[in-house]
Structures are given as structure tokens and as C-alpha cells.
Amino acid sequence: MTPDGEPGTVLRVPPLHPGTHDAVAASYPTLDLPAEGREEFLARHGAEVVAIVCSNFSPVGADLIEALPRLGMIANFGVGYDNIDLAAALSRGIAVSNTPGVLDPAVAEHAIALLLAVRRQVVAADRYVQEGRWPRGPFPLTGQVAGSHVGILGLGRIGQAVATRVEALGATVSYHNRRPVPGVPYAYLPSPVALAAAVDSLIVVVPGGAATDGLVDAEVLDALGPDGVLVNVARGSVVDEQALVAALDSGRLGGAGLDVFRDEPRVPAALLGRDDVVLQPHTASGTVTTRAAMGALTLDNLAAWMRGEPLLTPIPETTG
Template identity: 70%
Template sequence: MSRPTVLRVPPLSPQLHDAVGEQYDALDLPAEGRPAFLAEHGAEVVAIVCTNGGQVDAGVINALPNLRVIANHGVGYDNIDVPAALARGIAVSNTPGVLDDAVADTALALLLAVRRRVVVADLFVRAGEWQRGEFPLTTEVSRSRVGILGLGRIGRAIATRLEAFGCTVSYHSRHEVPGVPYAYAASAAELAASVDNLVAVVPGGASTAALVDREVLDALGPTGVLVNVARGSVVDQDALVAALVEGRLGGAGLDVFAAEPEVPAALADLDNVVLLPHVGSATHETRAAMRALTLDNLASWLDTGTLLTPIPEMSEMSERAGGA
């Protein structure tokens, strides 16, 4: 009996790439010559496995007439044209929950690194500057006011860590979250004006594009710090660079950028900015859990027609259909 054919959309980790090939008949979407490849093999494909870095646009989706499911390795899925998939009844899954702690740890690490100037202090010691004088004083994270943009699973994990530091936590989300002990702000700008540090952890996509704009950055102000562990699109990157260069923002800790892996040279020149190469969930433990959940979603759909972790839009569609 033949096995289902799964299209692997690069980039995939070697472990995920190999695991898909072990369990299914696998094809790799090429970087060049995609129209000819899809015309030849498109009818064979019943499933896609991808990551946040692999674009699954309407052109790819519509070239696969027998596609039934897209299993995304990542909690964010703005790399997928979800309306195009759902319009065809194609199921889409992601990997929420399993990466909450790793991303929350990264957010806190960035905030501490910027506030305590950890990277600059390390370079100070390595350059032998300590023998010539003391390192300048820094500012504390403990007991500071921290705003969280997006109080989902990861946002709440960040908030829990900040509580242990004695921080006052507030938040802004599309809707007020019931049952949490944190003050709610009606807008991103209102939140930024009330805090010392702002952490962005909202999903990417059109609804959050440039959510952190000049108004928000100016509200955070010349002593404020922005941390972004969400998506580069969430922040108006040009406005951020200008605010930092002009001294209208105190500092930034960034794990994501607008056009990865490209990073504005102006950011690399600033010592009040800490830059990471999109490694928020990049631990051995978390990536293994993400890989397992991706494969479990794929197997579950192909075996039973159900997903373990469908994207919220699928649940919303089911609710609307049930109420019709």
C-alpha cells in the first residue's frame, strides 16, 4: 500500500526533514523551477510540512488539487495564506504551547541584557577596560513597570516570570483577558505610555503590522526599552531605528526583524540594542517538542481527519458553521 505524499517546504531542520521522509513519501519544493515541479507532482501531494520561514502562498496551495492538510512547525503561521487554504477546506495546524517557556525565557533575557548592558559589559571586560576604570551604572528590571503586547500563552508565561522580579505588569490585547490580575490598556500607545519596558509577543500578520509605530515608541520614551520576540512585522522598523538613533527610545532587545536575516546596519552600531538571530524557541528541548507535535498533527489528520492543535481560524469557522 502506497504511503501519502508530503511536500516539504524549506527551510526545515534536518531532523524534521528526515522524520517526514521516514514516515511518508516526501517531495521537496525546489527554490527554482517551482511551476514546472508543481505541474508535474502537484496532484500527488496530500499534505505540506513547513516552518515559519517557508512561504506557502495561494499559488502553491492552488497548484495542489489533492492537498488536505498543512502542518506548520511553529506557533506563528503568517507564512501560510490561511484564507486560501480554508477556502478549499484544507486543515492547518501549528505548534502552540510547547515553545512558551523558551520564548518567555528569551524575552526576559533580552530585557535583562539591555537594562543591565550585559553584552556591553562583557566586551568591556574582554577589551581590558576594567583595569582602567569602573563600568557605568545600569538600571534594574526588578520592580519596574512592564507592558506586554499580546497576553496569550507566551505573554502570560512572560508575565509570570516578571512577577517573580516584583514587576508591575499590564497588557494590551485585542480583547481584555478574563481572570488575569494585570491592568488592561485600551491601545498599544496607552500601554507604552504607562510602562518602563514594553514586550511585544503578538502574532504576525496584517492585523498587527506596524502595531508598534512611532506613536507607541514615543510614548515609551527616551528611558524606555522595547523587546520584540513576536515578528519583525509587528514593529515599524524604520521608526524604531530612527527613535534609537535620535535618542527618543532608551534601548531595544530584538529577536526578530522585518526582512530576516537582513538587519539594519544602524542597529548593529548601537550599544543600547541587543540583537538575536530569531532564536526565541531555539532550544534542543523545545524544537524536539515542536517537531513531535508537527508530526503528530500530520499523522492525526491523515489517520482520523482531526488535528491536535488546529489554528484558531479553523475553530472559529466550525463555530460559525455550527451556529448557522
């Protein structure tokens, strides 16, 4: 039952985590947005839908929102929400939730894994052994994280989780954020360029969206330098991929560990097969434990809205 006491349907917008997909149907009347024939589907069922459950990979644009006259809530499976046309939702007073906090350890862990993999050339060394090259000579010496200086671009929940793990590896941490974060022990740098110039490695953990599109550009990469390493576990849109390829090709950047890309799942061909790059298929939060916790929080937000109660984790822009 919806907050107004009238029956309504939850629309699942694929792709969704399988457990969450099934759990929605176990509690509510449910429909799935089809890949084909959406206009006809929405004309037939749009007036039934009161809530949407989606993921970071599920686009919820203004056209979909406008086709659902009773829509009152969007529950997003993921901490980022650049997949949702937030302006369209706000204009209708639609509540929107996400899943912050529960994925911080997994994403931070993945950022550290990428940093170590690039600095210690773990993937290249694996290929060296797998291809039988070791008997012909030792693998070249690598860099290390201990004793280095690591910059974190975006010191929110995940950024702070990354920072504590970087410190545990024996590295120094500095950061840039939209504004200084009170109470943290790390040096604040006034811009992404200034941060990149001061550190050996740069880990990107900012939100996606128009405000951060292309934030890591050629100037930032040049400031990071020929021995620098870039790690991106944020959004592919944050990094200028053409500038990144150019910096790697010219030796102006030392390496990169990338979990996200601008046009996923398509990865620029120029990034493939390189020993100075480690690539992942957007799996930073992809652990069994984390995805279960994300699903539970998604469903708890949906249940709270259905009862007419405040959302557990509303997106800040929707709270007024």
C-alpha cells in the same frame, strides 16, 4: 494512507528542522519543494501531494496551494502562521495546524533574557571587559528590572508565560490585548500607546500578519520614552523599524532587545554596533528541547489528519 484511503505524498517546504525533516520521510512518501524549477516540479508532482509540512520560514502562498489539487492538510512547524496564505487554504477547506504551547517557556525565557540584557547592559559590559577598558575605570551604572513596570503587548499563552517570569523578577505587569483576558491579575490598558506610556519596558508578543503590521510605531515608541526599553520576540513586521532607529538615534527611546526583524536575515545597518541594542537571530524558541517538542507536535497533527481524525492543534480560523 490519506483520509480517503488513497495513497499520497507529503511535500516538505524548506527550511525545516532537521529532525522533523527526516521523521516525515520515515513515515510517508515524501518530496522536497526545490528552490529552482518549481513550476516544472509542481506540474510533474503536484497531483501526488496531499499534505505539506513547513515552518515559519517556509512560504506557502496561494500559488503553491493552487498547484496542489489534492492538498488537504498543512502542518506548520511553529506557532505563528503568517507564512501561510490562510485565505487560500480556507477557500479550499484545507486543514492547517501549528505548534502552540510547547514553545511558550523557551520564548518567554528569551524575552526575559533580552529585557535583562538591555536593562543591565550585559552585552555592552562584556565588550567593555573584552576590549580591556575595565582597568581605565568602572563601567557606568545600569538600570534594573526589579521594582520597574513592564508592559506586555499580547497576553496570549506566551504573553502570560512572560508575565509570570516578570513578576518573579519583582516587577509590576500591565498589558494590552485585543480584548481583556478574564482571570488575570494584571492591569489592562486600552491601547498600545496607553500601555507604553504607563510602563518602563514593553515586551511585544503579538501574532504577525496584516492586523499587527507596524503596530509598534513612532507614537508607541515616543510614549515609551527616553528611559524605555522595547523587547520584540513576536514578528519583525510588528515594529516600524525606521521609527525605531529614529527614536534610538534621537534619544527618544532608551534601548531595544530584538529577536526578529522585518526582512530576516537582513538587519538594518543602523541597528548594528550599538550599546543600546541587543540583537538575536530569531532564536527565541531555539532550544533542543523545544524544537524536538515542536517537531513531535507537527508530526502528531499530520498523523491525525492521515487517520481522518481531528487535528490536535488546529489554527483557530480553520475550525469554523
